[in-house]
Amino acid sequence: MAYYVLTLCVYVVVATIACWGLNLQFGETGVLNFAYIIFVAAGAYTASILTLGHPTSSGYQQYFWGAHLPWPLPWLAAGVVGGLLGLVVGALVLRRLRGDYQAMVLLVVAIMGAYMVSAAPGFLNGGIGLSDIPSPFRSMLHTSQVGYEVFYLGLSLVAALIIFEVMRRINASPLGRVLRAVRENEAAAEAVGHNVATTKLLVMVVGGAAAAIAGAIEVQFISAWAPASWTYTETFGLFAAVIVGGRGNLLGVTVGAVLVQGLFLEGTVLFPSIGNPELIGAVQWISLALLILIFLWFRPQGVIPERRRRFGNLARGSRA
Amino acid sequence: MPENSTITGETQSASSAEPISATDSILRVDGLRVAFGAVVAVDHLSFEIQRGTAVGLIGPNGAGKSTALKAIGGEVKPTEGAIVFDGTDLAGHPPHAAARHGLIRTFQLGGEFARLTVMENLLVAVPRMRGQSIWGALAGRRWWGAAQAAEVRRARAVLSRLDLLDKEDHYAGELSGGQRKLVEIGRALMARPKMLLLDEPMAGVNRSLARHIEDALKNLREEGLTLLLVEHELGSVERLCDRVLVMAQGRQIADGDMGQLRSRREVLDAYLGG
C-alpha cells in the first residue's frame, strides 16, 4: 500500500513540474506548445544516457555517447538540454510563423521527433527505447524498496521546490506581467516596446528546462523510456491539467496535475471492469476529454483561476 | 494629485523645461511607399513634423492614413522610404524598436490588455523596468520592488488625470469602449514617449468621454509632447492640431491649417468623391 501511494506521489510530482513548465508557456504567455512532450522526452533521454554509461558493442541497447554521472548532474544536464531544445525549436518555429501555423507546426514537430528517434536505432535505441536506467544512490543505500522510494520522493521534492520558486518569482515579477501582456495582445505588447519574439523564446527555454527535469525525474524512477512514453497525446494530458486546474495560477495547475494524474492512475479502481481490460485506457481518455470539454464550457478559468493583481498597499497619491 | 506632475506622471522641476526650437524636426518621413502586392496603400508620402506640435492626418476612407501611421510605428513594413525619428531611421524596424526610441502608437481598436487590470495595463508600458528581464525576475522582489512602487505612484498620477483612478483594479476588458481608449492613452504616457501616433482616438466614443480624451491630448500638447493624429472627427482635429495633412488614395494632397483647408478645392473633392 505504501509502495503504491509513494509511486503515485512521485508521478504527481513529475506531472506537476511538467505542468508548471507548460503553464509558463501556455498559461502565462499563450504559447500553444503542442510539442511540449518532446522536451520531457529530451530530459528523460539525457538523464538515461548520462547514467547508463557508454554503450557496449555487444550490449542489447545502442545509443550515442553515455556516461556515469552522479546525481544531481544528470538532472541538471537534462535541464540544460531541455532549455537548448527550447531555444532551437522556438527560434525555428516561433520567430517566423504566426499563431495558427505555430500550433500546427509544433504538433508536426512532436510527431516527427518520435518518428526520427524510432527510425534511428543507433541514436537512442529506436522504437524499443532505453531500459535498466539506474536510480540515483540506489546501490549505496541499503534500504527496502519502500525506503528508497521515500528517499527518491525527497529528491524529487527538492527539485520541485526549486522549480516552484523560479516559477513563482517569474509569475510575481514585472516579467510575469510582460508575459501576460503578450498572451493578451501581442501587437499591443510590441507597440509598448516589448520584443514579443524574444519573450516567447525565453519561456520556451525556461519551460523546456522544467519539462526536461520532469522527464529526468520520471525516467530514473521507472527505469525505462521509449517513444511510446511520449506520444503527442501525452502533451494533451498536460494541457488538460493546466486548463482544468487553472492556467496562470501555479497552485491551480498543481491541483490540475493531481486531478489528471489521479484519474489516470486511479482509473483502474474507479471504473468497474467493462469487460476488456485494454479498454480501460480508452475510457480514461474519454473521461479526460469530457472533463476538458466540461471545464472549458462551465469554468474555463479552471479550478483555481489566475488571481487579480492589486497594488493597494501603497499610500495613494503621495510622492514621499 | 500633486500639482506639479506632468501628464506622464512625473514631477517637473522648473529648471528641466527646455526651450523648444522652432526648426527642431522630430519626425521626417521621406518617400514612404507601402504596397501590398499590386495594391499601393501609401505612395511617396513625405513630410516633416516639428517637435512639440500636433499634426492631424485626415482624408477619406481608404486614403492610406492608418497604413501610413502603422508604417511609421513599425507594425507594417514600408516597401520604400525613410522614417527618421529623432535622428534614427526606423523604417522596417519592428514596433518594439520604435517604442524603445520613444515613438508610441495607439490602436484604433483592441489595443488594451483585456485580462490585465488597468493598473497592470499602465505598468506594462514602462520601458526597461527592473524585473522585466529574466535575471531581474529571478532576483526577486528585493531587486525590483522599490522601482515598481515608484512606477505605481506615477501610474496613479496618470490615472488621476484621466479620471480613472477608481477603476485601477478593474480588468481592462470590463470597461466601456471610451474608458478603454483612455487606458490606452494612459498606457502610452507611462512609456515616456517623445511622440505619440494616435489612430482614431475618438472613434466610437461617446461625447463626454471624447471631451476627456481631447482634454488629455490638449494637456499633452501643452507639456511638449509631439502628436500625429489620424482622425475622422474633424472638430477634434481643428481643436487639437495646429497643422493638418490631407491624404487621398495614398498620396498627400494638402498641408495647412484647418481654416485654409476647408476652402481648398482638392480637399473638398477628395472627401466628396472618395
Place this chain on the structure above:
Amino acid sequence: MDTVLTSLGFGIVTASILLPAAVGFTLQFSATGVLNIAFGAQMTFAAYIAYICTQIGFGIWWAVALAGLFGAASSALLNRFVLTPFMRRGTNFFGMVVVTIALALLIEYLVEVIWGPLPVSYPMTSSSAWHLGPMSFTRSQLIVIGISVVFAVATHTLLRYTRMGKAIRAVADNRDLARSSGISAQRMTDIAWLLSGLMGGAAGVMLGISLSSVSYTMGDAFLIEIIAAAILGGVGQVYGAMLGALVIGVLLEESAIVLGGAYAPISAFALLILVLLIRPTGIMAGAAKTKGIA
C-alpha cells in the same frame, strides 16, 4: 528509375486520398477559422460506418457514398451543436483547438470502445492490375483516383461558379464583407461543414481501402499528413490544399523507396518545415493575409 516511377503510381493513389481530406480540412478552417484536430478521428468513424455497411451487405463503393453522407451530417451537427456554441461564448482560437483535440480523443476512443482495438477490413475482390508504364494500379486504386478527381472538379466548380462557392472564398478573405453579400453566415458554415464532412468521410473509407485495414488510430495517424498538405498549400487556401496533397502524397511514396519506409513521413515533414522557413505562408500566398496569418 523504374522504382521511382512505380512509386509515383503509389504516390498518386496516396495523393488521391489526401486530396479530399486536405480540402475538407482547409475548408473548415477557411470558412470558420477552426483548426479541426478531430478531422482524422471523424474520418476513422466514417470508415467504420462503411465497414458496418459492408457487413450489412452493401458493396464497398456504396459504402463509400454512405460513409460520406454520414460524415457530412455528423460534421455539420458537430459544428452546429458543439463548435459554434463554444465560439459564441468567446472561446479564442487556442481554446477551440483544445476543444477539437478533446473531441478527437473522444471520437477515437469511442471507436475503440465500440469496435475494439483490433483492425478490421473491407471485403474487397482482388483483381488484376492495370499497367501504365512501370506504374500499376488495381481496380480499386483506379476508382479511388477517380473519386478524387471528381471531388477536385466538383470543388473547383463550386468555388468558381456558384454563389455559395464565391461566398466561401470571400469569407476566407474577409468575414464581414462576405456576410454583407446576403448569404447568411450560418448557412454558409453549414454548407462548408457538410461538404468537408462528406469529403473527409469518403477519404476515410478510401484510406481504409488503400491500407487494407481499418483501425481506431487510422485517421489520427493520417491527420499529420493532412495537416502537412494543408500547411504546404497555405492554410485556408483550397487550391493550395489540392496542390499540397499532390506533393505530399508523391513525396511520401518516393521517399519510402529512396530513403526507406521509416523515413518516409520524416521527409514529408522536413519538406514542410523547409517550405515554412522560406515561405511562411505556404505555396499559395495569395490572400494569405487572412486572419493575421502573415
